[in-house]
Amino acid sequence: KVVVKTQLLYNTSLPCLGESTPWFAEQIKIASDGQLRFKLFDPGKLVPPMEILESVSKGRINAGSTAAGFWAGKIPAAPLFSSVPFGPEAPEYVAWLLEGNGMKLYQEMYDQAGYNVKVLPMAIIAPETAGWYTKEVNSPEDLKGLTMRFYGLGGQVMQKLGVNVTLLPPGEIFPALEKKAIDATEFSMPSLDKNLGFYKVCKYNYYPGWHQQATITELLINKDFWNKKLNDSQRKLIELTCMATVLKILAKGEATQAAIIRSNAEKHGVKNMYYSKQMLDTFRKAWEEVAKEQAEKDAFFKKAYEDLTEFRKNYSTWSRLGFLPRDTGAE
Amino acid sequence: MEVEHILVIAMFLTFIGLLFTGFPIAFVLGGVAMLYSLVGYLADIYLDTATGLDFNMIGMVVNRIYKLMSNWVLVAIPMFVFMGLMLDHSGIAERMMKNMQDLFGKVRGGLAITVALIGIILAASTGIIGASVVLLGVLSLPAMLRQGYSKTLALGTVAASGTLGILIPPSIMLVIMADQLSLSVGDLFMGAVFPGVILGALYIAYILITGLVKPQSAPLSPELRPLNMKVFIDVLKTIIPPAGLILLVLGSIFAGMTTPTEASGVGALGAMLLAAYNKRLSFKVIKQVTIDTFKTTGYIFGIFVGATCFALVLRLLGGDELIENALTGLPLGPYGIVAVILAVVFLLGFFLDWIEISLIILPLLAPVIKSLGFEIDGYGVVDNPELVWFTILVAVTLQTSFLTPPVGFAIFFLQGVAPKECTLMDTYKGVIPFVILQVTGLALVTLWPQLAVWLPAIAYD
Amino acid sequence: MDSNNTKAPEITRKMDNFITRVGHITAWLNVVLIAVIIVQVVLRYAFEMGMVSLEEMQWHLYAVLIMLGLSYDVVHDGHIRLDLLHRKFSKRTKERVEFFGLLFLVAPMVVVIFIHGLDYVGTSIRVGESSDSPLGLPYRWIIKSFIPISMALLGVATVSRMIRAAKTAFCKS
Ligand code: NA
Ligand code: NA
Numbered sequence A: 001k002v003v004v005k006t007q008l009l010y011n012t013s014l015p016c017l018g019e020s021t022p023w024f025a026e027q028i029k030i031a032s033d034g035q036l037r038f039k040l041f042d043p044g045k046l047v048p049p050m051e052i053l054e055s056v057s058k059g060r061i062n063a064g065s066t067a068a069g070f071w072a073g074k075i076p077a078a079p080l081f082s083s084v085p086f087g088p089e090a091p092e093y094v095a096w097l098l099e100g101n102g103m104k105l106y107q108e109m110y111d112q113a114g115y116n117v118k119v120l121p122m123a124i125i126a127p128e129t130a131g132w133y134t135k136e137v138n139s140p141e142d143l144k145g146l147t148m149r150f151y152g153l154g155g156q157v158m159q160k161l162g163v164n165v166t167l168l169p170p171g172e173i174f175p176a177l178e179k180k181a182i183d184a185t186e187f188s189m190p191s192l193d194k195n196l197g198f199y200k201v202c203k204y205n206y207y208p209g210w211h212q213q214a215t216i217t218e219l220l221i222n223k224d225f226w227n228k229k230l231n232d233s234q235r236k237l238i239e240l241t242c243m244a245t246v247l248k249i250l251a252k253g254e255a256t257q258a259a260i261i262r263s264n265a266e267k268h269g270v271k272n273m274y275y276s277k278q279m280l281d282t283f284r285k286a287w288e289e290v291a292k293e294q295a296e297k298d299a300f301f302k303k304a305y306e307d308l309t310e311f312r313k314n315y316s317t318w319s320r321l322g323f324l325p326r327d328t329g330a331e
Numbered sequence B: 001m002e003v004e005h006i007l008v009i010a011m012f013l014t015f016i017g018l019l020f021t022g023f024p025i026a027f028v029l030g031g032v033a034m035l036y037s038l039v040g041y042l043a044d045i046y047l048d049t050a051t052g053l054d055f056n057m058i059g060m061v062v063n064r065i066y067k068l069m070s071n072w073v074l075v076a077i078p079m080f081v082f083m084g085l086m087l088d089h090s091g092i093a094e095r096m097m098k099n100m101q102d103l104f105g106k107v108r109g110g111l112a113i114t115v116a117l118i119g120i121i122l123a124a125s126t127g128i129i130g131a132s133v134v135l136l137g138v139l140s141l142p143a144m145l146r147q148g149y150s151k152t153l154a155l156g157t158v159a160a161s162g163t164l165g166i167l168i169p170p171s172i173m174l175v176i177m178a179d180q181l182s183l184s185v186g187d188l189f190m191g192a193v194f195p196g197v198i199l200g201a202l203y204i205a206y207i208l209i210t211g212l213v214k215p216q217s218a219p220l221s222p223e224l225r226p227l228n229m230k231v232f233i234d235v236l237k238t239i240i241p242p243a244g245l246i247l248l249v250l251g252s253i254f255a256g257m258t259t260p261t262e263a264s265g266v267g268a269l270g271a272m273l274l275a276a277y278n279k280r281l282s283f284k285v286i287k288q289v290t291i292d293t294f295k296t297t298g299y300i301f302g303i304f305v306g307a308t309c310f311a312l313v314l315r316l317l318g319g320d321e322l323i324e325n326a327l328t329g330l331p332l333g334p335y336g337i338v339a340v341i342l343a344v345v346f347l348l349g350f351f352l353d354w355i356e357i358s359l360i361i362l363p364l365l366a367p368v369i370k371s372l373g374f375e376i377d378g379y380g381v382v383d384n385p386e387l388v389w390f391t392i393l394v395a396v397t398l399q400t401s402f403l404t405p406p407v408g409f410a411i412f413f414l415q416g417v418a419p420k421e422c423t424l425m426d427t428y429k430g431v432i433p434f435v436i437l438q439v440t441g442l443a444l445v446t447l448w449p450q451l452a453v454w455l456p457a458i459a460y461d
Numbered sequence C: 001m002d003s004n005n006t007k008a009p010e011i012t013r014k015m016d017n018f019i020t021r022v023g024h025i026t027a028w029l030n031v032v033l034i035a036v037i038i039v040q041v042v043l044r045y046a047f048e049m050g051m052v053s054l055e056e057m058q059w060h061l062y063a064v065l066i067m068l069g070l071s072y073d074v075v076h077d078g079h080i081r082l083d084l085l086h087r088k089f090s091k092r093t094k095e096r097v098e099f100f101g102l103l104f105l106v107a108p109m110v111v112v113i114f115i116h117g118l119d120y121v122g123t124s125i126r127v128g129e130s131s132d133s134p135l136g137l138p139y140r141w142i143i144k145s146f147i148p149i150s151m152a153l154l155g156v157a158t159v160s161r162m163i164r165a166a167k168t169a170f171c172k173s
Helices: A017-031 A049-057 A090-098 A102-112 A152-160 A170-178 A190-196 A223-229 A232-268 A277-297 A299-322 B003-019 B025-046 B057-069 B072-089 B092-103 B110-126 B129-146 B151-166 B172-181 B185-213 B229-254 B260-277 B283-316 B319-328 B334-351 B354-371 B385-403 B409-417 B424-447 B450-459 C003-007 C010-027 C029-046 C052-075 C091-126 C140-144 C146-170
Strands: A002-008 A036-041 A063-066 A117-125 A131-133 A147-149 A164-166 A204-207 A215-222 A271-274
Touching: A002 A017, A002 A049, A017 A036, A017 A117, A017 A215, A017 A232, A036 A232, A049 A063, A049 A117, A049 A215, A049 B057, A090 A102, A090 A117, A090 A299, A102 A117, A102 A299, A117 A223, A117 A232, A152 A164, A152 A277, A164 C052, A170 A190, A170 B172, A170 B185, A190 A232, A215 A223, A215 A232, A232 A271, A277 A299, B003 B025, B003 B283, B003 B319, B025 B057, B025 B283, B025 C091, B057 B283, B057 C052, B057 C091, B057 C146, B072 B092, B072 B129, B072 B260, B072 B283, B072 C029, B072 C052, B092 B229, B092 B260, B110 B129, B110 B151, B110 B185, B129 B151, B129 B409, B151 B185, B151 B385, B151 B409, B151 B424, B172 B185, B172 B354, B172 B385, B185 B385, B185 B424, B185 B450, B229 B260, B260 C029, B283 B319, B283 B409, B283 C010, B283 C029, B283 C052, B319 B334, B319 B354, B334 B354, B334 B385, B334 B424, B354 B385, B385 B409, B385 B424, B385 B450, B409 B424, B424 B450, C010 C029, C010 C052, C010 C146, C029 C052, C052 C140, C052 C146, C091 C140, C091 C146, C140 C146
Parallel strands: A002 A036, A002 A063, A147 A164, A204 A271
Antiparallel strands: A063 A215, A117 A215, A131 A204
């Protein structure tokens, strides 16, 4: 019987992202007839969220359920494996990871940075909202001087447009909004944002989620533990269950947003907004600059980003022909 | 009983035993953690347990200490301590206390009520027990004792008023609890308002009654002047600058203009400017205040460091499961289980600070509470009203446990700044009436959940 | 410093003075911290400029203050005790408590945190760790190195205090 001590980053009561690992652990337990168990520790219980990578690598905990975007300070390329502004949607992202070079590069990134971890995808969710504001954002001018909570590469884009970007953990966002320490925030999908109560303070909820069209979370397992403490069948079981969890959470996320968006508007007086073409072009242009700067600064970022770009260029032939034109919120 | 559970209980008992040797609490917490990580390691080898503890595992304390160091919210602690000590060393605090007393005229206990009111205001600003209690103690104890207050009343008032800080919003504790339970922080803030105000009112009523029943414990100031226009203006002149500073600091937080950290820095600068205005600012005073601030924050964070080590090892030994199993197996009704849970929280509050308890206990308890099926009306606005209510109950309970002998964080912090003639025993005696008031407040919120749920419902409708 | 320090061995006096001097210099960071907060407030409210790096500078200063305070409070007896029984102990008993407490409770903590702390700093240097925010401070290893530094100082304070305690606790006067 093997027990895998696993530190979570997302609270288990958070929809989708938080639900993924408990569901995963439950399936593993049943499928292994109780012989393989993931013992989950709520956020901060053993080590704080930002310390999970290092603690798994050193073998202090066997595994961690996290997202690569949190390691930007240690590995500049890491956010590319969590979500990319104007990046791929969920099917394309999964295609790059599983059929393209994505997972290979993902693992190589941790190896090269000297972290002794095995990485597997834990969940994927489709677009996030583009953020919650107390006033309308009609032109790039409206962004200047705002203080906003923003995560990852999208945060660097906002920084370029004159926003004071701060990064707060989920629990501190609402009080900061309420105290006007920040004027606006983004966090995640509508059903996750609802849990944090943004609709009570910010009445303008913007779409589309240009900064996170899809977001991937990860399961990190200490490599020595992976290689030595698990047998072939257990390793295969974990890999397969990860795939199942990715699909399960994608389905869950897709199924549950619409009702929340409508109730935001009908019950709480939230205005659901769609960014103008001018705004989206502005974001895109700023993102291209950020991507270029990052690639100049960090070799592995360059390598991974070029590979993703190449994959997407190839994919676009298919996506342009294969899909029906889309009815968006734009007027 | 499993070997791990015996280890958990033994760890608690060792900790309590060593506390009574009088060795610094910070190091008793940290040291017991180190000893029991060795015990866990040996138990794995010889007693076939599965704690997984070893030298590598215990290295997690470093990750946890770094989290403590990088906590921007807690930056307010040294700053509020600096502000309080500066007001004290420059003699401003004492004069303010003395003059406020004049405003209360012939009301016995006027100074203690002043302290309670300032405590409640201060509470609202910091939300950090250590900082509130220390600041309040430094500001008011010398003045109260000089006026002949009984030591027990003075110490009890300061300890109790200082702990209100973790309850009255903006409260860091409520922020962390909301994070743990995925509740809205706004709901918890609003939910804590009535219980906090009720407790403050109970304190003041108690002080007034004590003044009537035992006048010698709350004497009037010997230099009390009759309250005429001239005195009134005199008093205002000395009170307005420091009171203005405190109101500025608090007001800017409440009005949503600044964060507590910003306000604390402005407050510290303001205290220096006030001292300069009163011609009491010198290099010597600044140096003394910085050193005393350094010393005070040193022992506050010593306890944080020790507690984070202790909680980790306790958890790795399986302390969490021990608690969870014990609770779910209880043959009691819903209110019985809530009572037991609160009793456990209360006891844990003796040993662990609220951060650890919010992290260890609350996530374990939330599913239990939800399954009990309390029907509490959230007016269609408040999500999970039963959890909001329960969390407020836990918050009041924790506040009480910090006040309760023998091991209360507020008591220890207060002891660190109390004048030499105040013994720990005096503080113990002083807090007992306030603990009774706390229990009263807790009972009210238990019986009328609307005290916690109604305000969040209307505030965000 | 208590009075028996005057009779204490020369070496402990040197160690204590060292800790005290480090403490008194560090204490001035409180004033620096006030200045940094004020600068940030002015920039934010007067010029509508938020600066993540200033915010990070604040907790950097705070972190140094809280970590170095540990050793200072050992030398200057600043740590909080449960003095219910302790008050009634004889001088000799008190010093015995101190000696064994430092040996069995503080020393293991110092060793464990120091060794793992060094390793922690090493990792930070190896990956060239910087802030997780785009405009935060670089060189995280600097602030992280205050974990082993604070433990080294706590070690010095512990040894010094143990020598002083041993004198009263075990030597016949
Ligand atoms: Na996000
Ligand atoms: Na508060």
